[in-house]
Amino acid sequence: MYKIGLVYNEPKKQSSAEKTLDPRSYRQPAIIADHIEEAFVSRSHQVKRIPASLNLLQDIQAAGELDVIFNVCTGINSKQEQANIFALLELLDIPFVGSGLITQAAALNKANANAVFAAAGVPISAFQTFFTAKDSLYSDMNFPMFVKPVHEGSALGITADSLVQNEAELRRQVSYVIQNFKQAALVEGYLPGREFSVAILGTKDPKVLPITELKIPEKYGTNVQTVDVKAENGVKRICPAEITPELTDKIAATALQAYKALQCSELARVDIKLDEKGKPNIIELNTMPALEPGYAHYPLMAEEAGYSLSDLVETLVEEAIDDWKRKKAA
Ligand SMILES: Nc1ncnc2c1ncn2[C@@H]1O[C@H](COP(=O)(O)OP(=O)(O)O)[C@@H](O)[C@H]1O
Numbered sequence: 001m002y003k004i005g006l007v008y009n010e011p012k013k014q015s016s017a018e019k020t021l022d023p024r025s026y027r028q029p030a031i032i033a034d035h036i037e038e039a040f041v042s043r044s045h046q047v048k049r050i051p052a053s054l055n056l057l058q059d060i061q062a063a064g065e066l067d068v069i070f071n072v073c074t075g076i077n078s079k080q081e082q083a084n085i086f087a088l089l090e091l092l093d094i095p096f097v098g099s100g101l102i103t104q105a106a107a108l109n110k111a112n113a114n115a116v117f118a119a120a121g122v123p124i125s126a127f128q129t130f131f132t133a134k135d136s137l138y139s140d141m142n143f144p145m146f147v148k149p150v151h152e153g154s155a156l157g158i159t160a161d162s163l164v165q166n167e168a169e170l171r172r173q174v175s176y177v178i179q180n181f182k183q184a185a186l187v188e189g190y191l192p193g194r195e196f197s198v199a200i201l202g203t204k205d206p207k208v209l210p211i212t213e214l215k216i217p218e219k220y221g222t223n224v225q226t227v228d229v230k231a232e233n234g235v236k237r238i239c240p241a242e243i244t245p246e247l248t249d250k251i252a253a254t255a256l257q258a259y260k261a262l263q264c265s266e267l268a269r270v271d272i273k274l275d276e277k278g279k280p281n282i283i284e285l286n287t288m289p290a291l292e293p294g295y296a297h298y299p300l301m302a303e304e305a306g307y308s309l310s311d312l313v314e315t316l317v318e319e320a321i322d323d324w325k326r327k328k329a330a
């Protein structure tokens with residue numbers, strides 16, 4: 001029996017403008033926390049719910065002795081603070097599920113993650129960060145390109161106009177991202193091929209779970225996951241993906257390369273798309289994949305590998321405790 005501190009956020013009130021930009025993800029941490037609590041309780045573990053606030057460290061300490069912390073909260077003031085939360089968890093001498101501060105911070109900003117991937121030889125598209133819509137375009141960037149906010153999730157800022165064919169479209173979309181999302185725009189070479197979601201589980205010996213292909217129904221008129229596709233949960237998932245053993249191996253190896261380059265722990269979900277030659281490229285690595293069963297990709301892939309949600313969360317906790325013990329012994 002483990003004593004588990006479950007850190008999460010209570011749903012936040014949103015204005016209707018915020019809801020248009022971010023239709024669903026604001027309520028996920030509380031929903032996921034309910035599922036995870038139920039999963040742990042079903043296995044007779046003890047769960048202490050700890051809603052995140054500026055008193056997080058004190059609240060964790062006040063929760064009594066804990067064996068491990070399971071955090072599903074992505075921030076206190078905004079959703080972009082997940083690295084800050086893990087930075088706080090690292091200050092406590094308690095194992096926690098998930099990657100540490102350095103990984104969280106590197107992965108959250110997609111331009112930083114791309115720089116790490118490029119340095120480690122992990123296949124990615126050519127990319128450039130635009131801090132203003134007037135920045136000059138690097139000569140090695142070729143159209144078509146894809147424009148997205150540098151540190152968002154849930155397809156925020158991804159629309160049919162993210163795919164740009166020329167410089168006028170590029171600058172228009174870069175302005176849209178900078179103005180609406182108050183952050184730099186990441187511009188990448190467009191990857192036209194099939195898209196896959198890859199779940200990785202484990203720390204010392206991470207494993208790739210059965211791969212999912214994501215197919216966008218024709219009615220959306222696009223082959224990318226726009227905010228509309230995500231909001232309507234419109235993507236069709238095929239798990240295990242119907243692909244050759246060779247492509248399966250290539251996708252798995254590419255995902256693991258990304259996981260190792262960022263020094264991830266316990267779990268991550270890697271988004272992959274094929275380039276024009278059919279080679280897997282990393283789109284992004286998500287260090288805090290949503291775990292909402294029946295909705296999120298990660299639990300679907302875990303289930304296909306034979307892990308119920310309670311198997312999965314228990315495995316994650318065991319991995320976190322083992323990793324913590326290994327580090328202590330080192
Ligand atoms: N370079 C790219 N080329 C083609 N499509 C892309 C590219 N980058 C992202 N996409 C599409 O946009 C979607 C969302 O991008 P992603 O970076 O994964 O953002 P999010 O963090 O919102 O999931 C992807 O699932 C994919 O369909």
Ligand SMILES: [Mg+2]
Pocket residue numbers: 154271284
């Ligand atoms: Mg993604």
